[in-house]
Amino acid sequence: MQSYINQHKDRFIAELSDLLRIPSVSADSRHKEDVRRAAEFIRGKLRQAGADHTELCETAGHPIVYGEKMIGPDRPTVLVYGHYDVQPADPVNLWETPPFEPVIRQTRLHPDGAIFARGACDDKGQVYAHIKALEGLVAAGNLSCNVKFMIEGEEEVGSDNLGIFVRENKEKLKADVILISDTSILSNDTPSLESGLRGLSYVEVEVTGPNRDLHSGVYGGGVANPINVLCEMIASLKDADGHITIPGFYDEVVELSRAERDELAKASFDQEAYNQDLEIGDVAGEKGYTTPERTSIRPTLDVNGIWGGYTGEGAKTVLPSKACAKISMRLVPQQHPDQITELFKNHFQSIAPATVKVVVKPHHGGHPVVTPTDSVGFRAASQAFEEAWGKKPIPTRGGGSIPIVALFEKELGLKSVLMGFGLDSDAIHSPNEHFGIFNYLKGIETIALFYKHFADLQVK
Amino acid sequence: MQSYINQHKDRFIAELSDLLRIPSVSADSRHKEDVRRAAEFIRGKLRQAGADHTELCETAGHPIVYGEKMIGPDRPTVLVYGHYDVQPADPVNLWETPPFEPVIRQTRLHPDGAIFARGACDDKGQVYAHIKALEGLVAAGNLSCNVKFMIEGEEEVGSDNLGIFVRENKEKLKADVILISDTSILSNDTPSLESGLRGLSYVEVEVTGPNRDLHSGVYGGGVANPINVLCEMIASLKDADGHITIPGFYDEVVELSRAERDELAKASFDQEAYNQDLEIGDVAGEKGYTTPERTSIRPTLDVNGIWGGYTGEGAKTVLPSKACAKISMRLVPQQHPDQITELFKNHFQSIAPATVKVVVKPHHGGHPVVTPTDSVGFRAASQAFEEAWGKKPIPTRGGGSIPIVALFEKELGLKSVLMGFGLDSDAIHSPNEHFGIFNYLKGIETIALFYKHFADLQVK
Numbered sequence: 001m002q003s004y005i006n007q008h009k010d011r012f013i014a015e016l017s018d019l020l021r022i023p024s025v026s027a028d029s030r031h032k033e034d035v036r037r038a039a040e041f042i043r044g045k046l047r048q049a050g051a052d053h054t055e056l057c058e059t060a061g062h063p064i065v066y067g068e069k070m071i072g073p074d075r076p077t078v079l080v081y082g083h084y085d086v087q088p089a090d091p092v093n094l095w096e097t098p099p100f101e102p103v104i105r106q107t108r109l110h111p112d113g114a115i116f117a118r119g120a121c122d123d124k125g126q127v128y129a130h131i132k133a134l135e136g137l138v139a140a141g142n143l144s145c146n147v148k149f150m151i152e153g154e155e156e157v158g159s160d161n162l163g164i165f166v167r168e169n170k171e172k173l174k175a176d177v178i179l180i181s182d183t184s185i186l187s188n189d190t191p192s193l194e195s196g197l198r199g200l201s202y203v204e205v206e207v208t209g210p211n212r213d214l215h216s217g218v219y220g221g222g223v224a225n226p227i228n229v230l231c232e233m234i235a236s237l238k239d240a241d242g243h244i245t246i247p248g249f250y251d252e253v254v255e256l257s258r259a260e261r262d263e264l265a266k267a268s269f270d271q272e273a274y275n276q277d278l279e280i281g282d283v284a285g286e287k288g289y290t291t292p293e294r295t296s297i298r299p300t301l302d303v304n305g306i307w308g309g310y311t312g313e314g315a316k317t318v319l320p321s322k323a324c325a326k327i328s329m330r331l332v333p334q335q336h337p338d339q340i341t342e343l344f345k346n347h348f349q350s351i352a353p354a355t356v357k358v359v360v361k362p363h364h365g366g367h368p369v370v371t372p373t374d375s376v377g378f379r380a381a382s383q384a385f386e387e388a389w390g391k392k393p394i395p396t397r398g399g400g401s402i403p404i405v406a407l408f409e410k411e412l413g414l415k416s417v418l419m420g421f422g423l424d425s426d427a428i429h430s431p432n433e434h435f436g437i438f439n440y441l442k443g444i445e446t447i448a449l450f451y452k453h454f455a456d457l458q459v460k
Numbered sequence: 461m462q463s464y465i466n467q468h469k470d471r472f473i474a475e476l477s478d479l480l481r482i483p484s485v486s487a488d489s490r491h492k493e494d495v496r497r498a499a500e501f502i503r504g505k506l507r508q509a510g511a512d513h514t515e516l517c518e519t520a521g522h523p524i525v526y527g528e529k530m531i532g533p534d535r536p537t538v539l540v541y542g543h544y545d546v547q548p549a550d551p552v553n554l555w556e557t558p559p560f561e562p563v564i565r566q567t568r569l570h571p572d573g574a575i576f577a578r579g580a581c582d583d584k585g586q587v588y589a590h591i592k593a594l595e596g597l598v599a600a601g602n603l604s605c606n607v608k609f610m611i612e613g614e615e616e617v618g619s620d621n622l623g624i625f626v627r628e629n630k631e632k633l634k635a636d637v638i639l640i641s642d643t644s645i646l647s648n649d650t651p652s653l654e655s656g657l658r659g660l661s662y663v664e665v666e667v668t669g670p671n672r673d674l675h676s677g678v679y680g681g682g683v684a685n686p687i688n689v690l691c692e693m694i695a696s697l698k699d700a701d702g703h704i705t706i707p708g709f710y711d712e713v714v715e716l717s718r719a720e721r722d723e724l725a726k727a728s729f730d731q732e733a734y735n736q737d738l739e740i741g742d743v744a745g746e747k748g749y750t751t752p753e754r755t756s757i758r759p760t761l762d763v764n765g766i767w768g769g770y771t772g773e774g775a776k777t778v779l780p781s782k783a784c785a786k787i788s789m790r791l792v793p794q795q796h797p798d799q800i801t802e803l804f805k806n807h808f809q810s811i812a813p814a815t816v817k818v819v820v821k822p823h824h825g826g827h828p829v830v831t832p833t834d835s836v837g838f839r840a841a842s843q844a845f846e847e848a849w850g851k852k853p854i855p856t857r858g859g860g861s862i863p864i865v866a867l868f869e870k871e872l873g874l875k876s877v878l879m880g881f882g883l884d885s886d887a888i889h890s891p892n893e894h895f896g897i898f899n900y901l902k903g904i905e906t907i908a909l910f911y912k913h914f915a916d917l918q919v920k
Contacts, residue, residue, distance in 0.1 A: 027774035088772055094673075157774050184678070198677060202775045210738040213554075213890040217658060218644070220790050221760035222751040224744035227785075228694065228763050235695035238688070278670040282814040284684035291682040300681035303688050304778050305769035310786060312548055314487035314617050315662045315823040317788055318764050318889050325687075326770060328777055330680050354742040363775040429778050430673040 001448045004136045005441055012444070013104070013115065013437065015045065016128045019084075020102040020117035026062055026085035026157045035062045035153050038084045042127070042151050043067065049131050050138030051149070057169075059161035062153030066172075069134060070146045076458040077146040078451065079175035079414070081404070082127035082182060083155030086119035087429050094431035104437065109188070109425055114434040122428035125435035126181035126421055126443065127151055133447035144455035148175060152404075155182075158364025159404045166404075166411050176458055177377040178408050179450065181443065183420030186267060188438060191385045191393040193378065194418035197402055198296070199331035199368035201340040202304075205348060206324045206359045207233070213309075216319040223319060224355030227308045230323040233351055233358075237301055241287035244301050244329075246347045252334045256297050264292065267394045277425065296397040300330040326363075337365025337403075366403020369416070376457045377417040384419075384449035388442060419450065461908045464596045465901050472904070473564070473575065473897065475505065476588045479544075480562040480577035486522055486545035486617045495522045495613050498544045502587070502611050503527065509591050510598030511609070517629075519621035522613030526632075529594060530606045536918040537606040538911065539635035539874070541864070542587035542642060543615030546579035547889050554891035564897065569648070569885055574894040582888035585895035586641035586881055586903065587611055593907035604915035608635060612864075615642075618824025619864045626864075626871050636918055637837040638868050639910065641903065643880030646727060648898060651845045651853040653838065654878035657862055658756070659791035659828035661800040662764075665808060666784045666819045667693070673769075676779040683779060684815030687768045690783040693811055693818075697761055701747035704761050704789075706807045712794045716757050724752065727854045737885065756857040760790040786823075797825025797863075826863020829876070836917045837877040844879075844909035848902060879910065 005012070024038035025031040039056055046054045046067035054067040062085065070077075089099035097103050102117035115125065130149070137143040150173065152162045166173060186192045209226035210219070239245055256264075269292050275283065285294035294300070308323030310316035329340055345360040352358040371378055373395050385393040405416045421443035427433045465472070484498035485491040499516055506527035507514045514527040522545065549559035557563050562577035575585065590609070597603040610633065612622045626633060646652040669686035670679070699705055716724075729752050735743065745754035754760075768783030770776035789800055805820040812818040831838055833855050845853040865876045881903035887893045 027772070027776070029773070087776060088770070088774075090770070090772065091673075156776075200677075200777070202777070204775075210740055212738075212887065212892075213551075214738075215884075215889045216760070216762045216764060216788060217660075217790060218884050218888075219738075219755060220762045220788075221758055222743055222745050222755040223738060223740065224742075225762045227766050228698070228761075231691040231694040231763065231766075234688065234691040278672075278674075278679075278683060280670055280683065280815055281817075282684075283682055284813065284815045285682050295679060295682040298681055300676070301688075302676045302680045302685045302779055303691065303769065304676060304776060304780070305771045306687050306691075306783065307767050307771040309763065309765035310548070310550070311765045311767040311784075312487070312550065313489070314548075315664075315786065315788070316487070316547060316616075316764060316889065317660070317662070319762055320764070323766065324771075326775065328676060328680075328775070330677060353744065355740055355744045357741075424675075424678050427672060428678075429675045429776065432672075 001136050001140065001445055004139060005444055009441055012132050016115065016125060016440070017102040019124050019128060020115070020119055021100055023100045024085050024153065025088050026154050027088055035085055039063045039065050039153055042084050045131050046149055049135035057165060059165060061161045064153065064162060064165055065149065065151040067149040068147065069138065069143065071143055075144065075146050076455055077148060077175040078454060079148045079150060079173055079178045080130050081178055081180050082130065082151050083123045083153065084127060084151050085153040085156050086124065087122070087156050089118045091431060096432055107434070109423060110436040110438065112436065112438045114436045116432060116434040118433055120433050120435035121422040121426040122433065123155065123182045125440055129181060129421065129440055129443035130447055132444045136444065137448055137451065143451065145451045148173065160364065162404055163407050166407060170412060173412055175414060177454065178414050178416040180402065180405070180416050180418050181420050182402055183418045184422040184424050184426065185420060186394060186396065187423065188436070190268065191389045191391055192267065192396045193381055193385065193393040194371065194420065195373050195395040196370040196397040197368060197405060197418065199335060199337050200328060200366040200403055201331060201337045201344065202328040202363040202365060203341060203344055204324065204326050204361045204363060206322060208322050208357045209355060210321055213321050214319040216317045219319050224353065225319050226356055227320060227323040229353060229356050230308065230325060233348065234303060234325065236351060242285050244299065246343050248343050249340065252336065253299060254333045261293065264397060267292065267396055297332055299332050299335060301327065303327050331368050333368045333370055335368060337367060341365055364403065367406030369405045369409065371415055371418060375415055377415055377454065380450055380454035380457050381417045381419045383453040384446045387449050388446040419446065461596050461600065461905055464599060465904055469901055472592050476575065476585060476900070477562040479584050479588060480575070480579055481560055483560045484545050484613065485548050486614050487548055495545055499523045499525050499613055502544050505591050506609055509595035517625060519625060521621045524613065524622060524625055525609065525611040527609040528607065529598065529603065531603055535604065535606050536915055537608060537635040538914060539608045539610060539633060539638045540590050541638055541640050542590065542611050543583045543613065544587060544611050545613040545616050546584065547582070547616050549578045551891060556892055567894070569883060570896040570898065572896065572898045574896045576892060576894040578893055580893050580895035581882040581886040582893065583615065583642045585900055589641060589881065589900055589903035590907055592904045596904065597908055597911065603911065605911045608633065620824065622864055623867050626867060630872060633872055635874060637914065638874050638876040640862065640876050640878050641880050642862055643878045644882040644884050644886065645880060646854060646856065647883065648896070650728065651849045651851055652727065652856045653841055653845065653853040654831065654880065655833050655855040656830040656857040657828060657865060657878065659795060659797050659866070660788060660826040660863055661791060661797045661804065662788040662823040662825060663801060663804055664784065664786050664821045664823060666782060668782050668817045669815060670781055673781050674779040676777045679779050684813065685779050686816055687780060687783040689813060689816050690768065690785060693808065694763060694785065696811060702745050704759065706803050708803050709800065712796065713759060714793045721753065724857060727752065727856055757792055759792050759795060761787065763787050791828050793828045793830055795828060797827060801825055824863065827866030829865045829869065831875055831878060835875055837875060837914065840910055840914035840917050841877045841879045843913040844906045847909050848906040879906065
């Protein structure tokens with residue numbers, strides 16, 4: 001496999017670049033046609049890689065690409081999930097090169113170069129590694145598993161239609177394990193494997209004061225300003241110890257034992273380097289927990305966006321009618337996203353003063369998940385990493401959410417193996433997103449080895 | 461004068477509409493040429509009205525229109541000040557008709573119709589009433605004062621260049637009183653005259669956390685979110701009683717005596733109608749003061765704009781690098797805007813946690829002012845109102861700021877008479893700004909009467 005990768009790597013990079021040029025921003029309706037173009041591209045490449053059946057499955061939103069290569073009913077089946085849609089690229093002005101014009105640049109952590117573009121790491125680069133692994137295995141004639149691909153276009157907007165698709169196609173999606181590359185490793189020297197992921201509850205709030213924008217000189221001091229009120233309400237959502245004040249918020253949280261926390265603490269973490277990388281004077285978070293714990297086994301509340309009043313050039317003395325914010329909460333086992341959203345909504349409305357009206361609109365949510373480290377899938381992935389990277393990967397508990405993973409477990413009865421190849425510093429969801437060329441090529445190799453080990457370990 | 465107004469009112473309205481069609485937004489550099497067009501328009505109309513000298517005085521920014529009609533060295537001189545620039549029109553989507561396409565519509569408070577356009581009331585309509593008053597008096601041959609016009613194009617952005625112009629042209633601007641129509645009356649049934657105005661301190665703050673936008677799943681809970689931090693900082697600027705917590709903020713505030721407060725309370729005020737008009741469940745403000753007091757004799761702190769993170773369609777799970785806000789404080793005698801800005805800056809930086817960096821950028825400020833009710837100018841204005849409106853105007857203490865008034869007093873040694881004709885509900889600085897046709901025409905009549913009474917009262 002390594003020699004095949006070496007021989008074709010320039011083409012592998014060129015093809016990924018073609019995919020990255022398509023601005024498949026699922027959240028923005030102006031990019032609807034681009035999203036479809038990305039789906040068509042994926043489908044075509046799956047066919048070229050050797051899939052014997054491919055199709056575009058229409059949904060109420062963006063299409064799902066399905067493809068399969070079946071080698072025999074006696075072989076285990078791996079369902080590969082990924083997404084071809086990407087986050088919006090704004091703020092575009094902070095990109096060093098245009099987000100949809102991929103270029104390769106060296107970075108400190110990627111001395112072999114990294115490909116810079118929106119979606120490079122999340123998730124086009126990682127999805128494309130799977131397609132190239134299939135191509136290599138088919139070309140060499142040593143694919144050891146049946147493979148099904150389900151690549152969606154709505155991961156960044158909540159996967160609502162994928163949920164429907166999964167419920168309606170249980171037979172078609174029958175498999176032994178789900179394999180997902182949409183996460184990261186600790187570093188290129190320290191490969192790691194996610195053994196769990198946080199869930200998500202995401203809401204948008206709107207605070208309305210007076211029925212129109214007012215002159216702050218005429219009304220200021222006498223009428224509650226919805227921006228000030230929103231700030232006060234948000235500030236009250238955490239106490240001085242960084243605990244979230246929503247009643248019932250922690251009720252379902254599974255507290256890890258000292259032994260479990262000690263086990264997680266074995267992954268190396270350099271607080272000083274972390275602060276330097278982010279150029280922050282200090283970290284902040286829930287009292288009594290370390291930074292790795294705060295970002296993995298503990299729930300959070302972050303304002304992801306806020307707006308209100310005059311935000312243009314210069315000064316405008318307006319007392320605005322409205323102020324809005326997008327607020328998300330990362331969840332840990334056994335918090336339920338719908339329940340947390342409901343708790344938030346009730347609490348936020350209860351703390352609103354009589355001077356304003358508050359609307360809380362839920363966006364998509366996602367359940368937290370745990371992947372047992374003793375499962376066949378996790379062990380196969382661990383062996384694949386060890387063989388490809390020369391080191392046994394460290395099991396980690398990820399901070400991000402892949403909401404659909406919990407749904408797979410519920411609807412298909414399958415565990416997911418989260419075998420990601422990005423780095424946390426790859427700036428996914430941020431300007432200058434990138435994916436290491438080393439990680440891309442090593443990912444292809446690791447995926448191919450996963451099939452080998454999974455077929456060996458899986459008792460049919 | 462009344463018959464002249466009646467005879468020409470259609471033309472008066474048409475000319476004002478022409479002026480309102482020019483989008484002279486001084487804060488927005490894209491409208492630079494429009495601002496100049498408005499200046500040229502004013503200059504031409506002053507000339508047509510009978511000014512015997514007019515000029516466009518260039519500044520480092522937008523030009524100042526100067527014009528004068530001198531009838532004799534034995535006559536008192538009135539310096540008319542106003543501005544032809546306007547506030548930005550955004551949010552444009554909340555306008556019922558386009559902001560720079562004036563239309564006349566009836567409203568509950570303006571049964572004779574009101575002209576809807578950005579700048580209709582603030583301040584083009586009121587400035588234009590002065591030009592038409594001059595025209596009428598010159599046409600009738602009974603102008604009793606020398607008149608000088610100084611109409612600037614930077615009032616909405618701080619009047620910095622007007623300050624320079626005034627300091628450099630003290631001889632040219634010599635007068636006995638300054639007359640300004642840029643404020644409002646209580647209602648068309650209850651004319652009023654401002655005896656004081658609040659000052660202004662305006663700052664923009666930027667809170668920076670990590671050096672780049674982060675994925676809230678990977679970093680959330682471990683890294684301080686600058687939006688959350690900004691909200692906490694803003695929330696801390698007022699205590700539970702609505703007092704501003706900046707140390708020293710109230711040190712120079714002149715507390716009114718019970719008797720003075722009782723005098724101000726004579727102006728009728730209907731709290732119920734006020735709440736209904738704004739559609740608010742309750743008012744809020746500093747404990748121990750009424751709504752009219754909170755909006756006139758007490759200083760304030762309002763967030764005029766806030767922004768940070770993802771504010772587009774859908775959900776983006778970003779932990780942003782930056783969050784910003786525009787914050788203004790209305791000041792009362794004897795608060796000094798520069799001093800208050802400095803107090804704010806020091807306090808805001810002192811309360812910033814080690815997790816973020818804070819930059820505070822001052823915008824323009826303005827001093828609070830008081831116009832004595834026993835001055836010749838105030839008495840002449842009061843008589844003019846009484847004659848034109850059939851009622852003695854109520855002296856009020858305005859909440860808005862005209863920062864330049866304090867500078868006039870300092871540099872020219874002149875008191876300003878604040879003879880405004882708008883209503884508080886005319887939506888200045890808001891979508892759907894308008895100016896009553898009745899107010900416009902009655903304003904012209906009142907201004908003409910002011911000259912008559914001022915000449916009678918002023919001992920040369």
